[in-house]
Amino acid sequence: MSPVQAEVLPMLPALAEPYDPKDTTNVRDLLVRAKTGTGKTLGFLVPAIEARVKSIQQYLDGPHDTGSPATALRRFTRRTVGTLVISPTRELATQIANEALRLVHHHTEFEVRLFTGGTSKRLQMRDWMKGRKDIVVSTPGRLRDLLESEPDVRSAIAETSVLVLDEADTLLEMGFREDIEEIKRFLPPTPQRQTLLFSATVSREIQQIARSTLAPNHKYINCVSDDSSPVHAHVSQFHTILPSASAQLPHIMRLIAHDQLSNPGNSKVIVFFPTTKMTQLFSTMIDVLAPTALPAGKSTRIFEIHSKRTQDKRTQVSNMFRAAKGPTVLITSDVSARGVDYPGVGIPSGREHYIHRVGRTGRAGTAGRGDLVLLPWEIGFVTWQLTDLTAQVKQLAEQADEDPKGARPVVPVVEDIERTIGALLPRLDEAAISETFLSLIGYYIAKSPELRVQKSVILQGCQDWTTGACGLAAPPYVSAGLLQKLGMTDGRTKHFGKARELMPQRDRPLDAPPRDKEPQWASEEQPEEDVDVSEYKTSRYQMRGNGYSNSPRRGGGRSEWGRGSRREGY
Template sequence: MSQMTQDRFDALPLGAATKRALAEVLCYATMTEVQAETLPISLKGGDILAKAKTGTGKTLAFLIPAIEMMAQSARGQGILTLIISPTRELASQIEEEAKQLLTFHQGIRSLVVFGGTPIKRDLSALQTPPDLLVATPGRLNDHLEHSGIQSKITKLQTLIFDEADQLLEMGFRPAIETMLRMLPPKSTRRTLLFSATMPADVKAIAKFALRDSYDFVDCVGAEQSTHQHVPQTSVVCTLQEQLVNLIAQVQKAMAADPQDFKIIVFFTTARLTQFYAEVFNHAGIPTLEIHSRKSQSHRTKVSDKFREGSRLCMFTSDVSARGMDYPDVSAVIQVGMPSDRAQYVHRIGRTARAGKSGVGVLMLADFEARAFLPQVADLHIAPAPALTAAEMAQLEPLASKGLAAVDPQTCGQGYQAFLGFYNSNLKRLRWTAAECVAMANHWAVDCVGCPEPPPIDPQTVGKMGLKNVPGLNIQRRDRGDGGGQGRQGGGGKGAAPKDACLAPLPPKVIPPPPSAPPPP
């Protein structure tokens, strides 16, 4: 764990049960900086606004004072501690750590609730309210407004916001303001707010949620920014070269630490994450897969496996970009242009933690480079050497093997996700809708190997605002014969055949469609 100090937990005024759990279950003797700076204040009941990065021990920094206060209170008063977390994964991780810290405490119960699970299961668990509740904002507000738990939270002692900047980035400000109006007033409780960054909107929420006498603790200060201690490179290539280049970069990251690599590869959408995970697994390069299209039980299982294991590669959408504490990540690879500079930096922040080394790789198609690289010009991202013809030739059979085995439905879903992502970025790319469709078709036919662009439902076309744009293979899914309207601007070709994605990788690079913008 990073930022360790010489300050010991056993020197704090903690109960015997908490000290025993720290020593015997969590096996911690000394504190990190954020713990040493905040615990003396919060244990006395003070409000705190803390600036601290993920992976610095802040979870214990807010759990310890909450649990100590509950341990001195009578049971059966309802929810005494409420922790707000931006993601399901992080909420689950916090509750798991709370359980460890509660090992020797008698009668203090914890519970985690989040969206994507049956709300009836929550209602059953909340009939006897827990002492400590971890929740995501949306699910918590559902319960506050419709499930009657407002009456079970009147004795709230401690309110905690974790990853506050991410909560706001994800658009939860209205939910947080609604929640605060339904909770007991700030004068009756202690509030602890932790954030990796301190933008104006975080300070505004702090003013709304914390008492005026709160303490500000900065455990980030002027420490080096990510780009100053994480070597970063960019790989710019054509779309058709991208898969081979991705295989090369993953293999390079594995070879850098063969016995202990841990690689995260970020993609722009959930369905593209799924597509590339299938390609790699069929090519014989084992990868884990986590994104919003997977069930919560799958996501939890994969997250735990990646956190606790080594020699692993995980493909993910942005669901894992912030909040989750994955130790010892050796490389972060980003495929496709991030939504903005902040997302790029946040993803890179998954590696080189706790004094460990790590590298970052940004993979962009040639048309993306012009749009995104100027946004990160000051980060000094070095261009990676291009693959030689011999290296390309060596890796192409592996790429072809993976592509040949991908489920045609996965190809179709990947195509639609590709189209949707770049269609939402037309202004950034300076594209027309027709140029976007042409590039999506190029990806499907020339890069993936489909004999024609996969069919797309007219309703989806309408939602994307692509009605009457030429080049789309529009087909109604509700027709039993697989027929439909055919392509816009041409005759119908029917549904793509079952082997739509079984064509081998073309042997040489095919340039982008003429309508696409020229490469930088």
């Protein structure tokens, strides 16, 4: 039994008693501080199930408008919600729902409902209308949407017995406070509604949420001892400031190779990227390079998750990655991922997001490692965002200078990484690189205050990335219109890059909106953008193949790589 379970579960059965306005002494609301990965899901699901059982029994024991207990039970369980669990992400919500299904296995009549984006609202409502609502797990955005548009959801949520806010600090970090406040308007008031709030940290904002959400006599349970460091503090953490963009892909491949050599046959790596476009591009490159540039070779399985995949596909790939045996690599945006060991490429969306990334390794006492790979102009993230972290932060570059070969022999395939990458770069689709470039400047320009770097430096760095990391002969042209949208026209700024025809079909500036479409230049406050990979333009000589063609750039045959992709679930 974990510390959080040891604190919460002994409070049963009193914790699961139905609301009694005459009893003002029983404490039903909890604020629980518990680290991620400490079994807190059981800490709130077990009381939730017990509370539902008791509320059903209380209803059946009381007066009701039908003489048949079976009919009364069916009506009660379909028009009321037992427990509503609000989770910050689709993946975590799905994980909680699956855990709930396992726990209610012996309550054969119990049903669990899951509301998340990325899946059919019509199908979700069909199941909602015809089934019980014992446990409902949802992300804030989808739930708010349903509450505002579906009367049947509003009426049932208005009869909720227990509200659980899981990972409340992450909910606030991701900007869901307004959604939570709006959702609360549809719920029964406190103390009629029981509320359990779980958070890894108890910041001032969390305290404000607790005061407005929990009953005045709520109990605070701290499962993080004063001398206990957070999960991420137990994880070996490294950061590397690359000398140039050209070192980015080789360094990533070496990190994956290092893990495969350190954990032969059992390597499991997650690589985070800041945008969907970058995730797609690097997933293609790593998948192509893996058979010849990694020690495990063709036995390396590559998985890919990002926001442009449907929720069903993301869940499928996530489950495949968790269950996979042997050397595996998950390429993902910050939208998801649970891991054992991963490098992160590019800055996370903030300090807390970095901790969240690293906290996904070293869970439940297991060992882990995190690598943050940055370009020179990204160093401000380490300098200004990670200054107060107690975790170990080292520079891999210094270790490499001291001992280039390391403690283990370097297999020939690792030494040959640069040559293999050099052969790949000419085959990359220019349009894919250009679209990724646009996604990066949209993401990083919004982060310039956090990095404490000028926008012009970021733009130049992203352009250098297209030539150094991706092998373009010249960086993409950036028009005056785009510079203005980026807030970079002060009378002194010149165009960045030379006007040139990126692809034979492309005779307009890179940032020109698609014909018959409105321009989409909103800055990317979130780490993913909305343009689908299918919108990439193609050359008459290159069929669009997820950023890669078997033919060199600007010529060759029409053979397409992509349909033969090794990536799992692609």
